[in-house]
Amino acid sequence: GVQGVQGVRLANGELFPAEAVIVATGPEEASALLDGGEHAALRRWVQEAVPARVACLDVALKSLPEPKHLGVLSLDQPLYMVVHSASARLAPENGALIHTIKYLKPGERYDPQAVEHELESLLNRFQPGWQREVSEQQFLPHMNATNAIVQAHSGGLTGRPGPEVPGIRNLYMAGDWVGSAGQLASASLASARLAAQLACKQILPPKQTAVESDYSFTIGTR
Known part of the structure; x- marks a missing residue:
């Protein structure tokens, strides 16, 4: 019953x-x-x-090296970058908060260090010189995007x-x-x-x- x-x-x-x-x-x-x-x-x-899982690299910058590149969605790789502080008050004046992610294929194993380098390369391409402006950064290798x-x-x-x-x-x-x-x-x-x-x-x-x-x-x- x-x-x-x-x-x-x-x-x-x-x-x-x-x-x-x-x-x-x-x-x-x-x-x-x-x-x-x-x-x-x-x-x-x-x-x-x-579940959909992602690796995330978030960086807080003292200034944004390339203001023209506020968002990137790769067509041939599962990569994404967005400057969230461009549309929300998430950083001090003249500062920036950038969020990058790699979508992880369900069931596959990944090397966290290799994925982090992949996301850093994405930043190098679209925000060259970002390392010189870093105030804080955080890498989360296996986040749950949706259950x-x-x-x-x-x-x-x-x-x-x-x-x-x-x-x-x-x-x-x-x-x-x-x-x-x-x-x-x-x-x-x-x-x-x-x-x-x-x-x-x-x-x-x-x-x-x-x-x-x-x-x-x-x-x-x-």
């Missing part, structure tokens, strides 16, 4: 009773939190999910898991891998909103249920 949510149990064993629970994590973390990772639907979602790539064979956006978890009443998921609306942060917000609406319908009297309305989420830099 269908089980119902009882609450959230902490690692120390303390239980916080709840009529509904929204889990806002990736699929692997969500699966591990429920039935010791043995819940069938969540295990299937984990197996089907193909699950949208896949055509599974139905595209409509093929992503819904907020409701089969077999467990009043348990909902939220994240960039959940629901049929949006991508990245927009998907996280849309699925969280839908999960909250579904939870309210189940646990609140009709007159207190949140009013539904259609609107879109816009993620900006300002």
Whole structure:
């Protein structure tokens, strides 16, 4: 039969009773939190999910060597560069913040040092002399860009898991891998909103249920 949510149990064993629970994590973390990772639907979602990962090199510069090159998207290599401080207040006056990434192919192993040199070469090409202007820099070799790539064979956006978890009443998921609306942060917000609406319908009297309305989420830099 269908089980119902009882609450959230902490690692120390303390239980916080709840009529509904929204889990806002990736699929692997969500699966591990429920039935010791043995819940069938969540295990299937984990197996089907193909996360998108990237290597990132961020540099903060005292000045921008080449103001004409504010964004680069390579057509023959999985490389990307953007001067985010050109469109948002992310650096002091006359300074710059540059973000570079390499998209990593799922399942392949990479040498972090070689990838970092590849991103430095991208900066050398489009922002020559950037090393002389460095104030701070950070390299992250294996970042999660999204928990699950949208896949055509599974139905595209409509093929992503819904907020409701089969077999467990009043348990909902939220994240960039959940629901049929949006991508990245927009998907996280849309699925969280839908999960909250579904939870309210189940646990609140009709007159207190949140009013539904259609609107879109816009993620900006300002």
